[in-house]
Amino acid sequence: MFRFNAAISNLALEELPLIGNKYTWTNSQEQPLLERLDWFFVSVSWTLNYPGSTVHTLSRETSDHYPCVVKVSTDIPKPRVFRFENYWLLHDDFIQVMQHGWNVPTHHMDKAKKLVAKFKNLRRVLKAWQKTLSNLATVIANNKTILLFIDTLEEFRDLSIEEWNFRLLMRENLDKLLQQQLEYWRQRGKIKWVKLGDENSKFFHATATIQMKKNIYYLSPKFSGPRILQS
Numbered sequence: 481m482f483r484f485n486a487a488i489s490n491l492a493l494e495e496l497p498l499i500g501n502k503y504t505w506t507n508s509q510e511q512p513l514l515e516r517l518d519w520f521f522v523s524v525s526w527t528l529n530y531p532g533s534t535v536h537t538l539s540r541e542t543s544d545h546y547p548c549v550v551k552v553s554t555d556i557p558k559p560r561v562f563r564f565e566n567y568w569l570l571h572d573d574f575i576q577v578m579q580h581g582w583n584v585p586t587h588h589m590d591k592a593k594k595l596v597a598k599f600k601n602l603r604r605v606l607k608a609w610q611k612t613l614s615n616l617a618t619v620i621a622n623n624k625t626i627l628l629f630i631d632t633l634e635e636f637r638d639l640s641i642e643e644w645n646f647r648l649l650m651r652e653n654l655d656k657l658l659q660q661q662l663e664y665w666r667q668r669g670k671i672k673w674v675k676l677g678d679e680n681s682k683f684f685h686a687t688a689t690i691q692m693k694k695n696i697y698y699l700s701p702k703f704s705g706p707r708i709l710q711s
Contacts, residue, residue: 581605
């Protein structure tokens with residue numbers, strides 16, 4: 481058993497929570513002996529891709545074993561948390577929008593409450609402004625299409641002054657958009673091995689996910705546990 485536990489630990493396997501009956505086997509006697517004989521393990525990558533996976537016990541009919549079914553779920557809850565996008569700082573209208581949100585009047589006399597209210601107003605204004613922004617990838621693709629069209633047109637005839645200047649403006653705009661896109665992905669970059677060394681962060685995230693699901697189920701008032709006859 482020590483070797484078996486060591487193998488599970490070395491493979492970084494995580495146990496799926498068992499929902500339903502606490503035990504999976506009974507000797508079917510008047511004073512039953514109940515045991516947990518069935519265990520279900522998954523890898524870290526499985527937990528990250530299917531965080532909602534659970535094991536449910538079914539009704540026991542003729543066997544002394546409770547049949548179990550593994551339910552796979554890919555539903556990843558996404559909390560509605562406000563995220564400040566760093567690429568907003570490169571947008572031409574950001575300063576004006578930020579000043580507008582910060583200067584919204586508040587009615588608090590306490591300085592701390594006034595500061596909190598200003599940040600709330602700024603968050604509300606930025607969220608509303610974010611909805612008016614076009615999709616960054618779509619805008620970049622449209623700019624590239626226009627530039628390709630102008631370059632193709634130049635192969636057949638000379639460009640006019642207006643077309644030449646328009647292409648310069650489009651290239652400048654594309655440079656700004658690509659810089660914004662770079663900041664967008666840089667903010668979402670999760671490569672931290674330079675700072676964290678070889679720390680297995682995914683394993684800890686998977687462990688936390690499994691533990692959270694166990695706590696949600698077993699701490700729920702609906703869970704009363706199995707009925708066990710006492711000798």
